[in-house]
Amino acid sequence: MIRKGRLFTPGPTQLLPTAQLAMAAATMHHRTAEFRALYTRVLADLKTFVGTKNDVVMFTASGTGAMESAVSNLTSPGDKVLVVTAGKFGERWEGLAKAYGCEVESIRAAYGHTVTPQQVREKLKPEHRVLYMQGTESSTGVRHDVEGMARVLRGSHTLLVVDAITGLGTTHFDVDGWGIDVIIGGSQKSVMIPPGLAYSAVSDHAWQRMETAKNPRYYFDLRKERKNGAKGESAYTPSTALVAALAAALDYVREQGGGDLADGRELLINNAETAAAMTRAAAKALGLKLFSVDSPGAALTAIAPPAGVDSSDIVKAFRNHFGAVIANGQGEMKGQLFRIAHLGYYDYLDTIAAIGALEQVLAEMGQRVELGAGLKAAQEVYAQSSEQVAVAR
């Protein structure tokens, strides 16, 4: 059969067609009133999307660029920092903090698990300048307890920095209420456009810290971007096409929320939650083990392959048979899990289609799979969730 190229990966994710069109049509110069108006609107919309009163800055970079800015702008060489790590992206915080000369103390959980606030409470010392963590760990699908960590940090001088690159749009964050000092998002995630833009919402505490932080920064200088952003500009040449795409995507989210962008974000989160619940139910019905049992997030579902099967073969079969791309495990986890994304532009039909393809792939690999069993379980979850919606109305 025809094989359409489809992304079920936790970034890049499926693109929003109206955003693709806006991207293709954008021809503006970035030092013009036209672009300033667009950029100003996008920064304001991102504040609403993130759900904060804090200023938002944007970089033309992938998410790691914004992560780097949260290290280089907030620390000085020799600073002690805490890192919550339970996967490849937690390890990225460790690598970044070390690259900038920080003394890193890690609070670690095994892949597939999460760190408890209690563990942080036990480790936290007044000299810890920053706690770095993920909202959701994209390499394992785990959702961390950001609210719990924030509670532990309350009253301390330790800044809370959350990589929410796959968390935003899939997880509820009360950024200002909990006191998240820096929260980071990326364009190729729940906002449904290609990679190339990263954004951060930064608290007053964090802006103050930058006054004394000594680490070098130039392109990723948050204060410079904030100053330019206030004029509707970026410090360096921005990816104008992606900014246009992002504006269109945020318009779509607002539309989904009946004209309210914050409501649209909540619907987007519920959408990912429903798709994730459908996928988890399907995996269980097929006798597959979820890679994350205690705290699975809605950004993606990580699933362990059947005993004796390398997940690389499942990923390969998905692509070869159906042109659909799912994600393998990263690093040492390669071969041991596969990941199906739910963040952003996925609907019921996509979710059913991915589960149907998974069953077919496993059956073709000779696994004992009852065709339709996972689908049925997913459909039942959907039926229940839509009944709840009907009742709520």
Next chain:
Amino acid sequence: MIRKGRLFTPGPTQLLPTAQLAMAAATMHHRTAEFRALYTRVLADLKTFVGTKNDVVMFTASGTGAMESAVSNLTSPGDKVLVVTAGKFGERWEGLAKAYGCEVESIRAAYGHTVTPQQVREKLKPEHRVLYMQGTESSTGVRHDVEGMARVLRGSHTLLVVDAITGLGTTHFDVDGWGIDVIIGGSQKSVMIPPGLAYSAVSDHAWQRMETAKNPRYYFDLRKERKNGAKGESAYTPSTALVAALAAALDYVREQGGGDLADGRELLINNAETAAAMTRAAAKALGLKLFSVDSPGAALTAIAPPAGVDSSDIVKAFRNHFGAVIANGQGEMKGQLFRIAHLGYYDYLDTIAAIGALEQVLAEMGQRVELGAGLKAAQEVYAQSSEQVAVAR
């Protein structure tokens, strides 16, 4: 959940993204060497796609325009013509022929059924100038026996005109071998682009008939288009953007055929056949009755709603719940069947998704449906068909 706009209708069908891009990018003027090269290539590719040595002409019009040309160019007022009719599109032939003053003799089958070659043999008289029929009747999903009809007509002076608007790319036609005098296609069908172009392959017999046919024609003048087409032009301003899209779509079909457009067309037909077989199996497993039992085509599957259910409600629920558009019955058949398309750009995941949505819709309507049952049946059909492919290799 998010509801993506999806078309499961037998035209317009899902669009091919590369064709959409080509359409958006096309800015050429139609009286230029650039356009002439493109138009020449498209006409040549259409010959291969149709599978004929006959000249192909194209109109900027929907399929009905090309149907009209096959009446106005081939008949004179008072001519006796035969029409094979078993649905709304058969009835369109009757309407067209009458509008041009022909004396119409219809060979009719009930909706959902087909006419046999034997019936035609019994009716055919030497004075019948043309037999008009469909390859597939899009209003009921029925595939007519074009080969059988052609055999009946062999040696007669009755021209065979086949509306293959949903037949091309879903049905095997040996145009020259069987002796189809005019075969008609449209852009919004298996060639995966929006409506607005129609094309016809015309035999020598038909060209000769035009010498004496007296009915008036101007915009739909086949000979004028043939003459202009030989120079890489159309007689009147063509839809340049759609021509660019069609070129890209035919390139895609060729690519699918490993560089051979005719092979690509065969794969496209097999693709529709597989999707149709999956959908029929699903319908049966769900206890639904196929609207066409004796001769279901691969362009679409027409399914009767459960007893006591108006198919309009199923169509509405599909759109409301999932943003997906399936087709209702047309005319008197409205409410009595719904149609799910397979022609063109549909893959395994689309097919599974549509079936999953159908189950969910029926369950939500309170029908006794075993969730997953249709899906499983469809998956089993797919597994068998892909095993056959594996064995054939």
